[in-house]
Amino acid sequence: MRRYLLRRSGFLLITLLFTSLVIFIVTQYLPGDVARVILGREAGEAAVQDLRAELGLDDPLPVQYFRWLGNFLQGDWGISYSTKSEIQPLVLSRLRNSLMLAMITLVISVPLAVTLGVIAGLNENKPVDNTISITSLSVVGLPEFITGLVLIQIFAFRLNLLPANSSIPPGSSFAEALPMLVLPALTATFVLLAYIARLTRAGVIEELKQTYVRTAELKGLPHHTVILKHVLRNALLPTITVVAISFGWLISGLIVIENVFNYPGLGRLLVFAIDRRDLPLIQAVTLVTVLAFALANLVADLLYAYFNPRIRYE
Amino acid sequence: MTASPLFDTQEEQGLQSTVDRSSGRSKLIHSLYSRPTSAIGTSIFLIFLLLALLGPIIAPYAENQQIVSDARQPPSSEHVFGTDNLGRDVYSRVVLGARNILLLAGLGTLLAVLSGTVLGLVSGYRGGLLDEGLMRFFDGLLAIPALLFALLLLGILGPSSSSVLMVIVIVYTPIVARVVRSVVLSVKQRGYVEAARLQGERQSVILWREIFPSVLPVLAVESALRFSYAIFLVASLGFLGVSVQPPTPDWGLMVKESRNYVDQLPWTMFFPAAAIAILVVGVNLMADGIKRFLLAPD
Numbered sequence: 001m002r003r004y005l006l007r008r009s010g011f012l013l014i015t016l017l018f019t020s021l022v023i024f025i026v027t028q029y030l031p032g033d034v035a036r037v038i039l040g041r042e043a044g045e046a047a048v049q050d051l052r053a054e055l056g057l058d059d060p061l062p063v064q065y066f067r068w069l070g071n072f073l074q075g076d077w078g079i080s081y082s083t084k085s086e087i088q089p090l091v092l093s094r095l096r097n098s099l100m101l102a103m104i105t106l107v108i109s110v111p112l113a114v115t116l117g118v119i120a121g122l123n124e125n126k127p128v129d130n131t132i133s134i135t136s137l138s139v140v141g142l143p144e145f146i147t148g149l150v151l152i153q154i155f156a157f158r159l160n161l162l163p164a165n166s167s168i169p170p171g172s173s174f175a176e177a178l179p180m181l182v183l184p185a186l187t188a189t190f191v192l193l194a195y196i197a198r199l200t201r202a203g204v205i206e207e208l209k210q211t212y213v214r215t216a217e218l219k220g221l222p223h224h225t226v227i228l229k230h231v232l233r234n235a236l237l238p239t240i241t242v243v244a245i246s247f248g249w250l251i252s253g254l255i256v257i258e259n260v261f262n263y264p265g266l267g268r269l270l271v272f273a274i275d276r277r278d279l280p281l282i283q284a285v286t287l288v289t290v291l292a293f294a295l296a297n298l299v300a301d302l303l304y305a306y307f308n309p310r311i312r313y314e
Numbered sequence: 315m316t317a318s319p320l321f322d323t324q325e326e327q328g329l330q331s332t333v334d335r336s337s338g339r340s341k342l343i344h345s346l347y348s349r350p351t352s353a354i355g356t357s358i359f360l361i362f363l364l365l366a367l368l369g370p371i372i373a374p375y376a377e378n379q380q381i382v383s384d385a386r387q388p389p390s391s392e393h394v395f396g397t398d399n400l401g402r403d404v405y406s407r408v409v410l411g412a413r414n415i416l417l418l419a420g421l422g423t424l425l426a427v428l429s430g431t432v433l434g435l436v437s438g439y440r441g442g443l444l445d446e447g448l449m450r451f452f453d454g455l456l457a458i459p460a461l462l463f464a465l466l467l468l469g470i471l472g473p474s475s476s477s478v479l480m481v482i483v484i485v486y487t488p489i490v491a492r493v494v495r496s497v498v499l500s501v502k503q504r505g506y507v508e509a510a511r512l513q514g515e516r517q518s519v520i521l522w523r524e525i526f527p528s529v530l531p532v533l534a535v536e537s538a539l540r541f542s543y544a545i546f547l548v549a550s551l552g553f554l555g556v557s558v559q560p561p562t563p564d565w566g567l568m569v570k571e572s573r574n575y576v577d578q579l580p581w582t583m584f585f586p587a588a589a590i591a592i593l594v595v596g597v598n599l600m601a602d603g604i605k606r607f608l609l610a611p612d
Contacts, residue, residue, distance in 0.1 A: 018454035029470050134351065143546055145553045145569065146591050149583065157577070252461035256550050270462075271554050274469035282469050290458055 004305055012298050019290045020072075024065050027283050038081055068283075077284045082276040087284050091269070093170065095288055098258070098265035100174075102250055104181055105188040110243055113193045117200025118232065124205050133201070136194030144253045148187040148260035155183060166261035184254075184261045191253040192246050199242045203235040210234075237308055244300025248293055345607040352603025358596025365412040373406035377563045389581055396581040398572070408585050411563035415552075415593070418475060419544035422482025427537045429483065430490025435521045435529070437491065438498030449495070452488035460485050464547060468556045478548060478557045485547075486540050493536045494529050501528045531608040538601035545597055549590045565590045 035051040036043070052058055056067060071078070077087040120132040156164035166180040207213065208231060216226045255267030262268065266285050273281035347353045365372065375381070385401035387393055395404035437445045455463070464481045471477035501507060507524045515524075551557040552566020560567065565586040572583035 015454060015457045019457055022454065022458070023466065026466055026470055142591055142594060143549050143553070143566075145550065145566075146587050149569070149587060248459045251459045255461055255465070256554065259554055270465055271556065274465060274556055277469065282466065286458075286462060286466050289462055293459055294457060 001305065005302060008298055008301055012294050015294055016291060019294075020069055020287055021065065023283055023286050023290075024068060027279055028061065072284075072287065078280040080273075080278055080281045082273070082278045082281070087281055091266070091281075091284050091288055094264060094266045094269045094285075095292070097168070097263065098254060098267065099292070100177075101181060101184055101188070101254060101258075101263065101265060102247070104185040105192065105250060105254075106243070106247075108185060109189040109192040110196065112189070113196035114200050114236065114239060116193070117197040118204055118235075120197065121201040121204025121208070121235070122227065124208075129201070132197065136197055142190075144187055144191055144256040145260050147190045148184070148257055151183050151187055152260075164261070166263040168264060170264070180261075180263075184257050184263050187257050187260070188250060188253050192250060195249060196239070196242055196246055200235070200239055203238050204231065207231045207235040237304070240300055240304050240307070244297050247296040247300075251289060251293055342604070342607055346600065346603045349603060349606070351599050352606070355596045355599025355601075355603060358592060359600050362412050362416065362593050362596070365409055366416045367413075369410045369413050373403075373409040375403040375406040377407055377410045378402060378561045379406070386579055395585045396579070398582045399575050399579060404582055404585050407563040407568060408565070408589050411565045411568065411586065411589070412593075414475075414558070414562060414564050415545060415548050415590075418478050418548045419482070419541060422479050422548075423486065423537060423541045423544045425479070425483045426486035426540060427490050427533065430487045431494050431529070431533060433487065434491035434494025435498055435525065438495035439502055439517070439521055439525065445495075449492070452492060455488050460543075461547070461550065464551065465554070465556060468551065473556055473559055475558050475562075478551060481551075482544050482547065486544070490533075490536055490540065493532060497529045497532050498525055501525055535601075535605045535608050538597075538604045542594065542597040542601045545594055549594070 035048045035055060035057060039048055039051060056064060059067075075088060077091065079085065080087050080090065083090070116132055116136075120129040123129045152164045155162045162183050163180050164183070166184055168177045168180050213226060213230060216230050217223070254265060255270060257263070258265040258267035259271055266289055270282065270285045270289075272278075273285060345352075346356045380401045381397065381403070382401045384393065384397050386399055387397045389396040393403050393405060395408060397403055398407075433448065437448045458466070464485055467481045467484060468477055471480060502525065507520060510520045510524045548557065548564075549566040552564040553570050555567065555570055558564045558567060560571065568586040569583055569590070572579065572586070576583045
């Protein structure tokens with residue numbers, strides 16, 4: 001297990017290094033002179049030149065890349081062009097908000113989706129299964145902003161139950177934030193629900209075909225014992241991976257959902273940064289998001305290997 | 315002497331596959347319309363395709379024509395979907411917007427499928443350092459969630475339709491290439507490929523005539539899937555306001571703009587949002603039908 005852990009962590013490190021390189025190279029092509037952007041249009045050419053030298057923008061690109069990465073690792077993420085403040089505290093507080101929303105979504109959607117998927121799988125091609133499958137096929141396709149806007153129309157405007165705007169003030173406690181979190185989390189749940197349910201269903205159907213199930217049935221075990229102790233144990237194993245893959249979906253989904261609800265997370269910060277062409281902020285948000293995504297994948301791989309020893313020796 | 319019979323069989327195979335393809339096409343249509351879900355999906359797609367092609371003929375007004383006296387009207391016989399706060403006919407804008415989203419998503423998918431196919435074929439067939447390098451590079455790109463990568467690229471390229479097109483191509487090429495490559499790896503050791511190689515066929519001929527036909531079904535399914543995701547992506551980017559700019563009749567952008575007046579002019583949000591929802595679900599159902607037909611024929 002330790003060797004597996006080491007190998008996977010090494011792989012993660014290489015991935016992150018590569019991604020940071022991609023992000024760095026891509027952001028080098030942002031049009032406009034960074035020093036000119038900071039100083040504004042009226043600044044003299046000499047002042048712009050001085051700032052360029054000071055920021056190290058005249059150095060060769062590899063030097064700039066390693067300096068940027070080194071600073072980033074030491075916690076110096078630079079100053080945002082648009083807010084003129086330190087990037088790190090801003091990004092970290094937004095990250096905390098995004099993770100909070102992601103966690104609530106996972107807590108609601110995973111048990112629900114797995115239950116639905118198992119029910120559908122055990123009743124393959126019966127009306128229950130068809131209802132679940134067709135509904136999920138239509139819902140999974142809807143863009144998050146449509147689902148979110150429909151939920152706002154129903155729960156905020158018509159029923160007046162929940163706020164349509166989720167711009168939680170900084171420093172508010174979890175209890176204060178909770179009512180504002182419900183609609184965004186519900187929207188994200190719709191995105192994940194169908195996806196996880198479909199894959200769980202496929203897993204259950206696959207396991208039911210295995211010969212050990214027939215053996216267990218034929219030796220006279222009660223049906224529910226076969227399902228609970230044999231089928232589900234194996235069928236739910238891939239669900240761990242599915243949840244990790246969905247985390248990637250969740251990140252993409254949350255970017256849109258945060259913008260629908262004005263929720264102060266990383267996704268909204270990213271769109272803000274792109275609007276303002278705020279280069280260091282774009283870099284920091286992208287890198288942190290990729291890091292969160294990669295870590296989630298690593299955790300899922302490790303859990304999977306822990307529960308399924310065959311994987312470790314591959 | 316040995317060359318000519320081989321050549322003949324190949325010719326025959328070529329003819330055979332043409333025959334198969336044309337009857338395959340009618341079989342596909344038959345299959346799509348034999349299940350209610352894929353029949354609905356395909357019909358929806360065809361209706362929207364028709365709107366995209368005939369938009370200017372169907373739409374009663376121009377996309378940005380402002381009828382100031384008719385501003386902020388609810389749906390009526392004059393303006394079936396109502397008018398927005400600037401007096402533009404919502405029905406006309408929705409109809410004319412079909413071309414925008416289908417063109418961006420369709421062309422983007424097509425280009426991504428083309429480049430992904432070429433890269434996947436060559437990389438999988440050649441193997442070696444090129445294959446290893448390219449695949450590791452793609453792994454790295456795929457470590458970035460698609461929408462995040464799209465936003466990063468749009469931040470650099472700036473908001474415009476050509477940027478959106480490039481984003482779709484860059485984000486989807488690695489995915490298509492990997493799918494194609496996996497098929498190439500599974501068929502390149504087969505006897506008929508070996509035979510063509512020993513016969514001294516050029517690599518491009520082997521790839522195109524011997525390997526590509528095996529890739530085609532999987533590629534068709536992947537293209538349909540990519541197309542449905544591309545529509546999703548174009549709509550989402552429009553809504554985030556980072557793709558095409560006003561006054562383009564982009565459905566996602568129309569939904570975003572309508573948010574300021576949604577309590578007074580709900581129809582300005584409802585119709586473009588409904589158009590997106592119907593198109594996305596329709597294309598999904600159609601893609602599902604294509605997948606069932608090509609990968610799991612019963």
